[in-house]
Amino acid sequence: QSALTQPASVSGSRGQSITISCTGTSRDVGSYNLVSWYQHHPGKAPKLIIYEVGKSPSGVSNRFSGSKSGNTASLTISGLQTEDEADYYCCSYAGGSIVVFGGGTKLTVL
Amino acid sequence: QVQLQESGPGLVKPSQTLSLTCTVSGDSITSGNYYWSWIRQPAGKGLEWIGRIYISGSTDYNPSIKSRVTISVDTSKNQFSLKLSSVIAADSAVYYCARQYPYYHYMDVWGKGTPVTVSS
Numbered sequence: 001q002s003a004l005t006q007p008a009s010v011s012g013s014r015g016q017s018i019t020i021s022c023t024g025t026s027r028d029v030g031s032y033n034l035v036s037w038y039q040h041h042p043g044k045a046p047k048l049i050i051y052e053v054g055k056s057p058s059g060v061s062n063r064f065s066g067s068k069s070g071n072t073a074s075l076t077i078s079g080l081q082t083e084d085e086a087d088y089y090c091c092s093y094a095g096g097s098i099v100v101f102g103g104g105t106k107l108t109v110l
Numbered sequence: 111q112v113q114l115q116e117s118g119p120g121l122v123k124p125s126q127t128l129s130l131t132c133t134v135s136g137d138s139i140t141s142g143n144y145y146w147s148w149i150r151q152p153a154g155k156g157l158e159w160i161g162r163i164y165i166s167g168s169t170d171y172n173p174s175i176k177s178r179v180t181i182s183v184d185t186s187k188n189q190f191s192l193k194l195s196s197v198i199a200a201d202s203a204v205y206y207c208a209r210q211y212p213y214y215h216y217m218d219v220w221g222k223g224t225p226v227t228v229s230s
Binding site: 038 | 158208
């Protein structure tokens, strides 16, 4: 299974919204509504922010939202804040009890 | 509050076996409600799912490294472990353990990770 494709970096100003894409194939993202997103501040444990494409875990800000169209999933962060600056990873079930991650996107808040 | 903590040697020689342990607190591995997984991140690269184990002993592994990986569980210590054989420099990474939901496959609790370097 190949890694899902994410942009290496995105940036946005405080208060703005950004969207990070996650492109897979018909064998993973396109076949299952089982995409999750993780926020990772270097040196800390990754944090689950979205699961099952668009569901939010308890305690996660509603500024984070997820969606999917075809083989591409997306994470949108609205009202960007300084603390949102981190690496973001998508992950999809790929069948056969296997999951695959994206290559990660570094978000810079200007 | 569920917490996971990785432990093990930070330096492994090439061709040897990397061994790591994840200690779970605040939840019981024997509850049968989750899978217990290992993920790694080489320096400057993205996350890579290594594999997972269920309390029954059933395991699933990433096909790319399946031939070298063994994940096991020690219920008496509420721990699960990773062994990666015949390591090379490319296996140098930060290794994370995580709790993974069955059916939905997302990982809701992660350890902070432990760095492992493969070098002679």
